[in-house]
Amino acid sequence: MSTPTHSHSGLQSDDWFMEHPRLSEFVATSRELIGGSGGNVPALLRALEAPFRDLLADQTWLAPQFGIGCETGGMGGGIGQWLLFRSADHTLTLFSLVVPPGSSTPVHDHHAWGLVGLYRGEQAEDVYRRETTTPDPAGRAPLTLVEQRTVRPGDMYRLLPPSDDVHAVRTTSAVPSVSIHLLGIDAGCVWRHRFEPDHAMAHPFRSGYSNEPCADAEAKPPELIACA
Numbered sequence: 001m002s003t004p005t006h007s008h009s010g011l012q013s014d015d016w017f018m019e020h021p022r023l024s025e026f027v028a029t030s031r032e033l034i035g036g037s038g039g040n041v042p043a044l045l046r047a048l049e050a051p052f053r054d055l056l057a058d059q060t061w062l063a064p065q066f067g068i069g070c071e072t073g074g075m076g077g078g079i080g081q082w083l084l085f086r087s088a089d090h091t092l093t094l095f096s097l098v099v100p101p102g103s104s105t106p107v108h109d110h111h112a113w114g115l116v117g118l119y120r121g122e123q124a125e126d127v128y129r130r131e132t133t134t135p136d137p138a139g140r141a142p143l144t145l146v147e148q149r150t151v152r153p154g155d156m157y158r159l160l161p162p163s164d165d166v167h168a169v170r171t172t173s174a175v176p177s178v179s180i181h182l183l184g185i186d187a188g189c190v191w192r193h194r195f196e197p198d199h200a201m202a203h204p205f206r207s208g209y210s211n212e213p214c215a216d217a218e219a220k221p222p223e224l225i226a227c228a
């Protein structure tokens with residue numbers, strides 16, 4: 001069962017953008033683990049892996065409209081970033097990222113812990129190490145490419161800033177890649193960075209979501225135009 005309706009009843013409520021027992025069970029499990037983690041993020045990420053693996057293995061729950069690209073998506077390249085769940089306090093989000101064949105995300109950071117897993121398709125991921133914790137006032141932020149890897153359905157990786165949260169992904173399959181992201185932040189609406197590794201530069205970046213404008217985006221800059 002899946003329904004595409006967006007349900008929330010106020011600023012203090014959780015936002016659900018689709019409904020499915022598998023999704024609600026995973027979010028409940030995640031919250032239990034977060035509550036019991038005592039702030040130990042590496043242990044939390046380890047504990048989340050088993051339920052996340054089960055979520056990735058089930059091909060029935062993702063509503064079809066969250067498995068397609070978005071021409072006006074803030075990531076560029078026709079990439080869709082579809083918010084599935086956001087907690088009332090915006091400290092937990094689950095979303096799908098749909099990258100068309102041949103398209104790449106910018107090199108970007110996340111500013112929060114996360115667990116990312118591939119649901120469909122195949123990706124090449126470039127992983128970078130920051131050489132400075134934050135960009136200097138001129139925006140200089142040198143990065144070093146430390147790993148290039150292939151990501152296949154069921155594969156997952158952790159985001160753990162400040163050391164392990166800068167990367168770019170490109171779809172290498174003939175079909176769009178669909179990855180599922182559990183983040184400890186409102187990832188589409190916070191300001192983070194996109195990088196130009198060749199020029200050692202970082203730029204302010206906000207990806208937005210393809211199905212929900214950010215609350216403070218009254219001017220609706222181009223990166224926040226929704227697809228749905």
Ligand SMILES: [Fe+2]
Nearest residue numbers: 108109110167
């Ligand atoms: Fe990412």
